[in-house]
Amino acid sequence: MDQTREEQENFYFKLRNKIDNFLKDKTGRNHKYAKYLLFAPDIFYLLIQVVRDKRVSGKDKAMVAGAISYFILPLDLIPEGLIGPGGYIDDLVVASFVLQTIVNNLSPDIIRDHWAGDEDGLSVINKIAGLSDKVLKNGTLPALLKKFQK
Numbered sequence: 001m002d003q004t005r006e007e008q009e010n011f012y013f014k015l016r017n018k019i020d021n022f023l024k025d026k027t028g029r030n031h032k033y034a035k036y037l038l039f040a041p042d043i044f045y046l047l048i049q050v051v052r053d054k055r056v057s058g059k060d061k062a063m064v065a066g067a068i069s070y071f072i073l074p075l076d077l078i079p080e081g082l083i084g085p086g087g088y089i090d091d092l093v094v095a096s097f098v099l100q101t102i103v104n105n106l107s108p109d110i111i112r113d114h115w116a117g118d119e120d121g122l123s124v125i126n127k128i129a130g131l132s133d134k135v136l137k138n139g140t141l142p143a144l145l146k147k148f149q150k
Contacts, residue, residue, distance in 0.1 A: 022085035042117035049114035
């Protein structure tokens with residue numbers, strides 16, 4: 001990863017503030033995925049911790065680094081720059097897929113060891129993964145996720 005720890009922490013706190021502020025206004029409170037958007041900072045934090053974990057293979061770390069980049073880069077399927085914090089929903093779906101792959105390849109303990117949120121991390125990841133059909137239709141998500149498996 002090219003980012004320093006300070007840059008990653010800054011992104012985390014900026015993301016936390018964006019989501020919190022968004023969910024305080026009427027648009028955010030009424031957003032159909034509001035309850036999932038709350039997990040965006042914790043998922044981002046989890047990705048950072050997993051990519052640093054010595055138990056994770058190089059191939060899996062590359063997938064995680066791709067998911068981190070997808071969070072950070074401004075252009076993606078649902079761009080945050082155009083629609084605001086609600087645009088993080090596709091980032092969450094991609095991250096949940098990558099994290100489920102890590103769990104399947106290694107151990108759920110990796111997620112448990114690094115999860116900072118209040119709810120069970122594995123349960124959160126599964127909930128978010130369940131959004132993929134609702135959020136991204138017509139094969140867009142599977143095509144995107146295949147890129148993360150290469």
